[in-house]
Amino acid sequence: MTQALKIRTLINRISRIDAADSWSDDLNPTQLAALSYLAQANRFSRAPSHVAAFLGTTRGTMSQTLKALARKDYVSELRTETDKRYMSYDLTVKGQAATKRSNPLEKALGTFNPATSDSLEHGLNIVLQTMLLVNNGRAFGQCIDCSYYQSGASKGYCALLSISLKPTETKQICHEQVPMQAGQST
Amino acid sequence: MTQALKIRTLINRISRIDAADSWSDDLNPTQLAALSYLAQANRFSRAPSHVAAFLGTTRGTMSQTLKALARKDYVSELRTETDKRYMSYDLTVKGQAATKRSNPLEKALGTFNPATSDSLEHGLNIVLQTMLLVNNGRAFGQCIDCSYYQSGASKGYCALLSISLKPTETKQICHEQVPMQAGQST
DNA sequence: TATCTTTAGTAGCGACTCGAAACTATTGCA
DNA sequence: TGCAATAGTTTCGAGTCGCTACTAAAGATA
Structure with missing residues (x-):
């Protein structure tokens, strides 16, 4: 048994095991993963195709999952004005509450010393980036770590969309994000 | 966003993403995970309840998955002689071939330097052990790392079942395994 | 030994995931 | 203007998943 197989x-x-623990009354692991993504994504990144790309599934499958979430009032559907092909799935109050629930995996992680956590996060990030490279997948990182991000006097700016970003927005996930090279900075 | 949530x-x-990549003609990710477990488990640990406990699901769900695998000739069903309540699901030739297929995640892991891999494996092991502790879950480790394991002159011995172990068996997964404390040894 | 009690496997149920294919609406490009 | 690309959706069939209810076998207790 190779080490690669062990890690996989x-x-x-x-x-x-985390998925089994995360079942709740009327929310399954997939629905929770989609909801969790939407809670972190910025306003340009809440379409079915974005969630699908983030979680590595198809648009068709994610469309069904989001419809199920909408049916149960965890998200609301909104047709984008600028490009009418896009939908934006935004969290309702009920949806926001659902993302705040804790779970065994997070509790376990919470007991770790910072060195272990940092090393683990770093290792997993490398795994993900390497996989995405092979798969032509997008990174879905935060604006603050993006090549298009420019830090102004008081607030950030996105050079791709030519818009200024509110402080909270700079730490949200964007589907257009292009990770900065290590050491690179604006 | 806490670091624990990031890691989760x-x-x-x-x-x-790995699951999406691992779909094959007629084998879905869950079936592949079960098959992979069976390939590593020793002859006392191939029952539906063992696979279910290992993967954190229920006996009912795993029973269906194993029946699906049997229907497609990846495993064979065998009623245990000693305890007639137990079934043993053993890999067929077709099943063994299916576990040998490589995938993007393993390929990505293969490019890592040993230090990164070791650190990642170690971190993930701690995560798993901590979760299992909370969940009252069993470790499903190898005989060679078990408290009941005794290394003899040429072959190992299991002090729990009072049987001697073939060399290949000492590195198989056992559902009875009780991890040795660090530093402890026979 | 006779009777609980526990454990293992399973069938059936309803909701849903999942990839694939087919389809519509909108946008972009030549 | 026309055609290709993109986004979302629907439908299909297979299967996951927790749950409940059930049977059979093994253990424990009286």
Whole structure:
């Protein structure tokens, strides 16, 4: 058994046990993952295609999941004005409350010392980036870590969309994000 | 966003992307995970309840998955002689071939330097052990790392079941495994 | 030994995931 | 203006998933 297979087995097993723990009354693990993504994404990144790309599934599958969430009043559907092909799925009050629930995996992680956590986060980030490279996947990072991000006097600016960003927006996920090279800075 | 949540999101996202990649003609990610477990488990640990406990699901759900695998000739069903309540699901030739297929996640992991891999494996192991502790879950480790394991002159011995172990068996997964404390040894 | 009690596997249920394919609406490009 | 690309949706069939209810076997207790 190679170390690569060991690590893959560990990641998948942890994720499955976490999924089993995260079932709630009327929210399954997939719905919760989609909801969690929407809670972190900025206003340009809440369409079915974005959630699908983030979680590595198809538009069709994610469309169904989002419709299920809308049916149960966790999200609201909104047709974008600028480009009428896009939908924006925004969290309702009920949806926001649901993302705040804690779970065994987070509790376990909370007991770790910072060095272990940092090393783990770093390792997993490398795994993800390497996989995305092979898959032609997008990073879905935060604006603050993006090549298009410019830090102004008091607030940030996105050079791709030519808009200024509110402080809270700079730490949201964007589907257009292009990770900065290490050491690079504006 | 806490670091714990970041790590959880990373683990789940990597697992989902890996799952999407691992679909094959007639084998879905869950079936592959079960098959992969069976390939590693020793002859006392191939029952539906063991696979269910390992992957954090219920006996009912796993029973269906194993029946699906049997229907497609990846595993064979065998009633245990000693305890007739137990089933043993053993891999067929077709099943063994299916576990040998590579995938993007393993390929990505293969490019890492040993230090990164070791650190990642170690971190994930701690996460899993901590979660299992909270969940009253079993470790499902190898015989060679078990408290009941005794290394003899040429072969190992299991002090729980009072049987001697073939060399290949000492590195298989056992559902009875009780991890040794660090530093402890026979 | 006779009777609980526990454990293992399973069938059936309803909601839903999942990839694939087919389809519509909108946008972009030549 | 026309055509290709993109976004969202629907439908299909197979299967996951927790849950409940059930049977059979093994253990424990009286």
